[in-house]
Amino acid sequence: MFSRLFGKKTPPAPPSTGGRRVYAVGDIHGRHDLLEALLREIARDVSAEPPQARPILIFLGDYVDRGPGSHQVVETILALRRGPAFEVRALKGNHEEALLRFLDEPGFGSTWAEHGGNATLASYGVQPPATRTDPEAWAVAREAFAATLPGAHKAFYDELDLITEVGDYAFVHAGVRPGVALAHQTERDLLWIRGEFLQASGPFGKVIVHGHTPMEEPQMTSHRLGLDTGAYATGVLTAARLDESGQKIIQARVSRAVA
Numbered sequence: 001m002f003s004r005l006f007g008k009k010t011p012p013a014p015p016s017t018g019g020r021r022v023y024a025v026g027d028i029h030g031r032h033d034l035l036e037a038l039l040r041e042i043a044r045d046v047s048a049e050p051p052q053a054r055p056i057l058i059f060l061g062d063y064v065d066r067g068p069g070s071h072q073v074v075e076t077i078l079a080l081r082r083g084p085a086f087e088v089r090a091l092k093g094n095h096e097e098a099l100l101r102f103l104d105e106p107g108f109g110s111t112w113a114e115h116g117g118n119a120t121l122a123s124y125g126v127q128p129p130a131t132r133t134d135p136e137a138w139a140v141a142r143e144a145f146a147a148t149l150p151g152a153h154k155a156f157y158d159e160l161d162l163i164t165e166v167g168d169y170a171f172v173h174a175g176v177r178p179g180v181a182l183a184h185q186t187e188r189d190l191l192w193i194r195g196e197f198l199q200a201s202g203p204f205g206k207v208i209v210h211g212h213t214p215m216e217e218p219q220m221t222s223h224r225l226g227l228d229t230g231a232y233a234t235g236v237l238t239a240a241r242l243d244e245s246g247q248k249i250i251q252a253r254v255s256r257a258v259a
């Protein structure tokens with residue numbers, strides 16, 4: 001007589017994307033090789049199971065620094081934007097914030113360099129200062145970078161979104177501050193938060209899809225999906241496919257680390 005209570009349990013429906021297909025891509029950090037491989041996997045997935053409407057491709061930020069292909073990563077995202085295959089949305093990461101700050105404040109270059117900024121300068125054909133703490137050398141590098149940075153790239157960095165929503169999901173770079181409405185989150189938290197968000201059990205108003213904190217495996221809970229698998233160091237770049245059928249992880253990996 002208890003079978004009605006304890007017997008069949010219908011699994012809860014997955015969060016809704018309002019009928020759209022979404023592909024969300026974690027932190028790329030200059031690994032253009034992995035981005036290309038991942039885009040091939042995503043294209044394969046689209047062909048295998050074509051969505052009803054044009055899929056949404058969301059980039060979670062941290063395109064630049066560390067890996068050698070920052071310039072190419074931005075070129076590829078801009079090309080995707082011009083193409084017909086996807087509706088492209090690109091979020092700002094803390095590394096894009098650092099790049100923009102360097103343009104305003106050349107002395108910040110010495111801090112940026114500690115977080116992989118030299119690789120970004122090199123990818124734009126700018127020689128990073130030989131001495132990290134030489135302010136004059138940073139002023140010269142800033143002038144060279146400003147002169148060589150294509151207008152389309154500057155506009156791309158300037159116009160990145162802090163948060164975007166699809167159905168029951170909200171997409172951000174780092175996370176959200178627990179207990180604060182999504183509409184009232186600060187830029188600082190959206191770009192930088194780690195512990196207070198990662199240790200909170202949620203709910204957060206929407207299912208939060210984020211990058212920023214590298215983990216060996218994608219983090220899939222009912223309240224957040226963490227997609228940063230540390231591509232630069234691990235050679236694994238992760239995306240999540242989200243739609244009404246549920247959540248599926250798509251990855252590109254190479255065995256060789258790129259210096």
Ligand SMILES: [Mn+2]
Nearest residue numbers: 062093094212
């Ligand atoms: Mn980050």
